[in-house]
Amino acid sequence: MPDALERIGLHLPSLAAYLVNFLVLLGVLYLIAYRPFQRMMRERMERVQRGIAQAEAAERLVAEAEEQQERLLRDARQEARAVVESAQRQAEAELAQARWRAQADAEALRERARGHVKADAEAAREEVRAEIGELTVLAAERVLGHALDRAAHAELIAEAVREVLALAPDERTHGSALYARVTSAVGLTSDEAALVAEAAARLAGRELPLVRRVDPHLLGGLTIVVGDTVVDASVQRRLRLLHERLRG
Amino acid sequence: MSRTRTRAFLYVSGVAVVVLAVAGLVARLLASRVLGVEVTPDIQVRLPADRLFTMVGVPVTNTMLSCWLASLLLVAFFLAARWRARRAPRGLQNVAEALLEALFDLVQGAAGAQRSRYLFPIAATFFLFIVANAWIALLPFYGPVVAVLKSGQHVPLLRGAGTDINMSVALAVVAGVVVEGAGMATLGVGYFGRFVRVRSLLRGRFFLGTVELFTGLMDGFTELFRLLSFSLRLFGNLTAAEILLLVVGFLSPLILSVPFYGLELLIGAVQALVFAGLTVALTIVATTPDRGDLLEGV
Numbered sequence: 001m002p003d004a005l006e007r008i009g010l011h012l013p014s015l016a017a018y019l020v021n022f023l024v025l026l027g028v029l030y031l032i033a034y035r036p037f038q039r040m041m042r043e044r045m046e047r048v049q050r051g052i053a054q055a056e057a058a059e060r061l062v063a064e065a066e067e068q069q070e071r072l073l074r075d076a077r078q079e080a081r082a083v084v085e086s087a088q089r090q091a092e093a094e095l096a097q098a099r100w101r102a103q104a105d106a107e108a109l110r111e112r113a114r115g116h117v118k119a120d121a122e123a124a125r126e127e128v129r130a131e132i133g134e135l136t137v138l139a140a141e142r143v144l145g146h147a148l149d150r151a152a153h154a155e156l157i158a159e160a161v162r163e164v165l166a167l168a169p170d171e172r173t174h175g176s177a178l179y180a181r182v183t184s185a186v187g188l189t190s191d192e193a194a195l196v197a198e199a200a201a202r203l204a205g206r207e208l209p210l211v212r213r214v215d216p217h218l219l220g221g222l223t224i225v226v227g228d229t230v231v232d233a234s235v236q237r238r239l240r241l242l243h244e245r246l247r248g
Numbered sequence: 249m250s251r252t253r254t255r256a257f258l259y260v261s262g263v264a265v266v267v268l269a270v271a272g273l274v275a276r277l278l279a280s281r282v283l284g285v286e287v288t289p290d291i292q293v294r295l296p297a298d299r300l301f302t303m304v305g306v307p308v309t310n311t312m313l314s315c316w317l318a319s320l321l322l323v324a325f326f327l328a329a330r331w332r333a334r335r336a337p338r339g340l341q342n343v344a345e346a347l348l349e350a351l352f353d354l355v356q357g358a359a360g361a362q363r364s365r366y367l368f369p370i371a372a373t374f375f376l377f378i379v380a381n382a383w384i385a386l387l388p389f390y391g392p393v394v395a396v397l398k399s400g401q402h403v404p405l406l407r408g409a410g411t412d413i414n415m416s417v418a419l420a421v422v423a424g425v426v427v428e429g430a431g432m433a434t435l436g437v438g439y440f441g442r443f444v445r446v447r448s449l450l451r452g453r454f455f456l457g458t459v460e461l462f463t464g465l466m467d468g469f470t471e472l473f474r475l476l477s478f479s480l481r482l483f484g485n486l487t488a489a490e491i492l493l494l495v496v497g498f499l500s501p502l503i504l505s506v507p508f509y510g511l512e513l514l515i516g517a518v519q520a521l522v523f524a525g526l527t528v529a530l531t532i533v534a535t536t537p538d539r540g541d542l543l544e545g546v
Contacts, residue, residue, distance in 0.1 A: 009296030009413045013306045018315065018409075018418035025319045026373045033326040034369045037348045 133246035156221035160233030184222035275388035311412035382516025410486025420479035431534030
């Protein structure tokens with residue numbers, strides 16, 4: 001067998017030489033060819049991948065920009081909606097306020113009107129009352145004009161005299177008066193005239209001549225005027241008082 | 249490869265074939281007429297390479313000289329094509345890059361990125377080394393240029409290294425180391441489990457265990473014989489190619505030998521590709537874990 005191998009040329013030192021030759025070639029080629037080549041391939045692949053990555057990044061950027069745009073649009077739309085809503089709300093509020101103000105104005109107007117009405121009613125009532133007073137007095141005058149009898153007249157006169165007599169002494173001194181004017185509803189009797197003259201003398205502090213006058217408008221009683229002192233004991237005066245009381 | 253590249257490749261190959269054939273004839277004529285050397289008066293086929301001289305205990309043969317020449321040419325080629333930082337390569341760089349890229353695609357396509365990191369340099373060197381050694385033997389000065397030995401014998405100064413069994417065996421040894429080494433490095437001790445199958449035997453299944461043990465041993469033998477078949481295939485093909493050329497050149501000086509030069513180019517490339525491809529394929533097999541025994545569950 002070794003002989004046969006020898007014959008086809010197998011020879012261990014040669015084999016080893018070829019082995020070394022091949023390995024050296026492998027090493028040298030690795031250094032000058034394979035390594036640079038592999039590095040170049042790797043770099044090329046990296047470049048391609050980088051390109052792809054950049055493209056993807058660009059795509060992502062575009063997508064982000066689109067998204068942002070979308071978001072901005074959405075925000076703007078939302079904002080617009082909010083603005084519209086707030087405007088609506090404000091409008092509603094103003095409307096409500098205006099309505100409220102209008103209502104208040106209307107209320108005030110109504111109130112004022114009501115006040116006017118009340119005042120008018122009051123005035124009317126006043127008027128009515130006055131009228132009633134007048135009517136009453138008129139009616140009373142009418143009635144009294146016919147119904148007062150002599151006794152009542154006498155009573156009224158007596159009352160007037162009593163009144164005069166009840167006055168304080170300092171109020172009675174009217175030295176300057178020349179006469180006493182006596183006005184009565186009906187003509188005085190002599191007794192009554194004497195009483196009245198006494199009362200007038202009391203007022204003036206001395207005897208005074210009486211100037212007598214008859215005035216049916218007095219309805220009843222009499223008035224005595226001495227200087228600037230007036231004693232009014234007429235029915236007319238009482239009616240006036242009544243009238244005033246009725247008017248409130 | 250693109251169509252234009254293929255066409256360019258065919259064109260270049262055709263020109264190369266014609267030029268080689270003509271130059272071979274001219275060289276032979278020149279040798280016989282000018283130098284007065286009688287080249288191969290009769291066809292002699294010698295399998296062992298001719299020893300020219302001995303250097304530090306190693307006999308230097310004419311095939312080894314050729315091998316050195318081929319190696320130097322390869323190195324020179326790649327030095328000339330040196331990579332520069334260029335995005336678009338041109339000239340020799342382009343050629344070298346296309347060549348390496350084709351080989352790289354081949355290896356990576358078969359073995360994947362992980363394994364091609366270490367497989368690519370080895371497979372590419374196999375291819376380049378074999379193809380360079382096969383093609384360099386077609387140059388015209390192979391044969392006509394002779395050396396005169398001390399014994400007075402005339403032998404060719406250069407002879408294709410592919411015809412030396414030592415080179416084929418050396419390559420087969422490298423391939424074997426790569427394949428087994430990759431298997432062991434990837435699978436660890438379990439790699440040997442596929443050759444020593446004792447699992448079923450340990451489980452007490454005697455018949456099945458014996459069969460599996462036997463198949464495992466056969467696989468181991470296959471692995472060993474693969475080295476032999478590897479080297480012998482290369483050696484046989486390249487030697488036969490050279491002998492064929494010799495015979496054809498002897499029979500018909502010019503016209504008939506032209507197609508055979510084309511055939512030689514093809515054979516060199518195919519053998520280189522087969523050797524590199526087989527190494528890659530066997531490494532893939534060796535580094536792929538077993539899915540379990542084939543007879544498991546019988």
